[in-house]
Amino acid sequence: MIKNVVDGVIKFRADHKLFPCAECQSYGSLERWRQVFWRLKLIGQNDNLYGGAGYGNISHRIQGARFLISGSQTGAQPNLYADGYACVDDVFFAENAVTSRGEVLPSSESMTHAAVYVANPAISMVLHVHSPLIWAHYSALEVSTIAADIGYGTLAMAEAIRVEVKRLSARGQNHGEIVMLGHEDGVIAWGETAELASMRMLDLYTRATRLKMQEKFVKPR
Numbered sequence: 001m002i003k004n005v006v007d008g009v010i011k012f013r014a015d016h017k018l019f020p021c022a023e024c025q026s027y028g029s030l031e032r033w034r035q036v037f038w039r040l041k042l043i044g045q046n047d048n049l050y051g052g053a054g055y056g057n058i059s060h061r062i063q064g065a066r067f068l069i070s071g072s073q074t075g076a077q078p079n080l081y082a083d084g085y086a087c088v089d090d091v092f093f094a095e096n097a098v099t100s101r102g103e104v105l106p107s108s109e110s111m112t113h114a115a116v117y118v119a120n121p122a123i124s125m126v127l128h129v130h131s132p133l134i135w136a137h138y139s140a141l142e143v144s145t146i147a148a149d150i151g152y153g154t155l156a157m158a159e160a161i162r163v164e165v166k167r168l169s170a171r172g173q174n175h176g177e178i179v180m181l182g183h184e185d186g187v188i189a190w191g192e193t194a195e196l197a198s199m200r201m202l203d204l205y206t207r208a209t210r211l212k213m214q215e216k217f218v219k220p221r
């Protein structure tokens with residue numbers, strides 16, 4: 001089955017085999033963290049946001065270019081099971097296409113995840129969340145950014161992410177975060193392990209929350 005995956009503005013072509021896949025059974029370690037981010041509303045779905053499209057997704061590398069990722073338009077669901085995850089076998093950046101398997105199509109943001117994995121073979125987990133709080137404070141948080149004129153779901157975005165992750169990795173750092181200024185509220189974090197990637201994102205979120213609290217308590221003169 002060849003499907004164009006479109007959530008909001010993002011699209012790519014998935015040559016997808018729609019049946020249960022063995023790799024999807026190992027969704028547990030991802031789901032554990034997804035539930036944390038879902039409860040924080042960093043992954044989810046809201047009728048008043050992003051045209052009602054589900055947002056945020058989570059993946060881990062299986063081997064080489066192959067990775068397991070939450071399915072397209074699963075944001076509204078508090079819990080996912082094996083049938084809520086898809087295995088991306090291969091990514092073809094130049095064609096904006098993937099080959100994949102599972103009972104659901106892979107997240108429309110799969111190309112972004114793939115770009116991170118390609119940049120550094122030591123990275124095993126990628127998280128993409130939407131956080132107005134982190135987005136609003138990216139400068140004070142001193143987080144890496146991708147320029148606002150680079151649109152989400154474009155090849156230019158995938159390439160910019162690959163280059164930035166590679167640059168940060170060259171410092172001997174296999175974890176990090178990027179705010180995508182061309183993707184409203186969009187933030188990604190990655191790490192050598194699920195724990196490291198998730199803790200990076202949680203740390204960023206906590207620091208952004210603290211900044212907001214401080215703003216609240218600064219009285220206008």
Ligand SMILES: [Zn+2]
Nearest residue numbers: 055056109186
């Ligand atoms: Zn997004």
